[in-house]
Each structure stands twice: as structure tokens, then as C-alpha cells.
Amino acid sequence: MGKKVLIISSTPRAGGNSEILCEEFARGAAESGNDAEIVRLREKKIGMCTGCGTCSELQKPCPQKDDADDVAEKMIAADVIVLATPVYFYAPCAQLKAFLDRCCARYEEISGKEFYFIACMADSAKSNMERTFETLRGFTDCLDGATERGCVYGTGVWKRGEVRNTPALRQAYELGKRV
Numbered sequence: 615m616g617k618k619v620l621i622i623s624s625t626p627r628a629g630g631n632s633e634i635l636c637e638e639f640a641r642g643a644a645e646s647g648n649d650a651e652i653v654r655l656r657e658k659k660i661g662m663c664t665g666c667g668t669c670s671e672l673q674k675p676c677p678q679k680d681d682a683d684d685v686a687e688k689m690i691a692a693d694v695i696v697l698a699t700p701v702y703f704y705a706p707c708a709q710l711k712a713f714l715d716r717c718c719a720r721y722e723e724i725s726g727k728e729f730y731f732i733a734c735m736a737d738s739a740k741s742n743m744e745r746t747f748e749t750l751r752g753f754t755d756c757l758d759g760a761t762e763r764g765c766v767y768g769t770g771v772w773k774r775g776e777v778r779n780t781p782a783l784r785q786a787y788e789l790g791k792r793v
Contacts, residue, residue: 616648617728619793620692622685624655624699624710631734631768631777632698635786639696639732639766642790648694650790653685655709660685662712669719682716690720694728694763694793697750701735704745714753726759730789734768734777743767764789 623636633654640650658681668674676683689695697714699706717724733746747765754760766789768782777783 616646617643617693617793618691619643619648619650619694619696619790620688621650621652621696622655622689622698622710622713623652624697624707624713626656626707626709627700627774628656629774630700631771631774632700632732634775634777635732635734635766635768635782636696636698638783638786639730639790642787643694643793644790646791646793648793651688653688655685655713658682658685660709660713660716663715663718676716676719678716682713683720685713686717686720686724689717689727690723692727694730695724696730696732697753698732699746699750701733701737701743701746704735704737704742706733706746706749711749717753721756722758724757724760727757728761728763728793729754730764730766731762732766732768732786734771734782736770736772738770740767740769743769764792
């Protein structure tokens with residue numbers, strides 16, 4: 615029986631390089647008999663955490679009424695979670711960071727998951743992407759039983775579609791196949 619794979623694409627740019635890699639990962643995962651779903655954060659309404667303390671101090675659901683809890687529910691139901699982002703100033707984009715911050719109310723329920731990270735940036739130095747992945751690891755380090763399974767480094771890409779001419783395209787597909 616296949617795994618339930620949730621791919622969270624945070625690019626604000628439709629058809630952007632990180633989204634192309636998400637689609638390849640999904641294609642590989644589906645070809646291996648897994649159920650792969652891509653959630654595009656740009657299509658969701660997700661407010662920033664206000665630090666109100668309702669979830670942490672009062673142990674109640676987040677009072678914001680938006681799409682964050684629906685996406686968190688999908689994370690809880692998934693076996694595998696892929697976090698994908700374009701890199702802005704060597705960090706994940708604001709859309710992904712805002713969503714991860716909103717997981718505070720449900721993070722204890724996101725346990726025992728396998729994680730993959732996908733990122734794309736104009737800089738060609740792969741080592742500079744580690745800062746981005748370290749930020750994502752800051753999230754997964756707070757989760758019980760989270761296991762990092764792989765990273766896709768889409769480096770040296772700026773214009774939409776450039777990632778199609780890099781090894782990252784094949785790497786995303788192959789990682790998806792190995793889920």
C-alpha cells in the first residue's frame with residue numbers, strides 16, 4: 615500500500631521553479647503507487663501568527679478563521695510531507711514561514727512524518743541554500759519523530775522554468791519515486 619504524500623508549494627509565482635520541482639516529485643511518488651497531493655499556499659488565505667497565546671496558553675484552537683488549519687489537517691493525515699520554497703535572501707519565502715508559524719496550534723499532532731525539502735534560488739552556490747534548509751529543520755526539530763529523507767537543491771535558477779535544464783529536475787523525480 616502506498617503512502618500519503620503531501621507537497622506544500624509556497625511559491626507565490628504560478629509555474630515557478632520550486633513548483634516545477636514539486637510537480638516532478640509528485641509524478642515520481644505517484645508512479646511508485648503513492649497518493650501525492652500538492653497544496654499551493656498562494657491559493658490559500660493564511661494569516662500570520664499574532665502571538666495571542668490562545669493555542670499555547672489556553673490550549674484552544676487558533677481563533678483565526680482561514681485556511682491554515684485545513685492545511686495542517688492534511689499534514690496530520692500525511693505519511694510524507696514535502697516543504698518547497700523559493701529562496702529569498704537565503705531564507706524560505708514569507709508564505710511558507712507564515713504557514714509554519716501557524717502550525718504552532720497543531721504541531722504536536724504532526725508526528726512520525728518523513729520530510730523532504732525542495733528549494734530554488736538564483737545563487738549557484740549549493741552551500742548557500744543550507745541556511746534555508748536549516749530554517750526548515752528548525753520546524754521539523756520541534757516535531758516528534760520527524761525524519762528528514764532528502765533535499766532538492768535547485769540552484770542557479772531565476773527565471774520561470776530554468777530549473778527544467780538542471781539536475782534538480784531529475785533529482786526531485788527520483789526522490790519522489792523512492793518515497
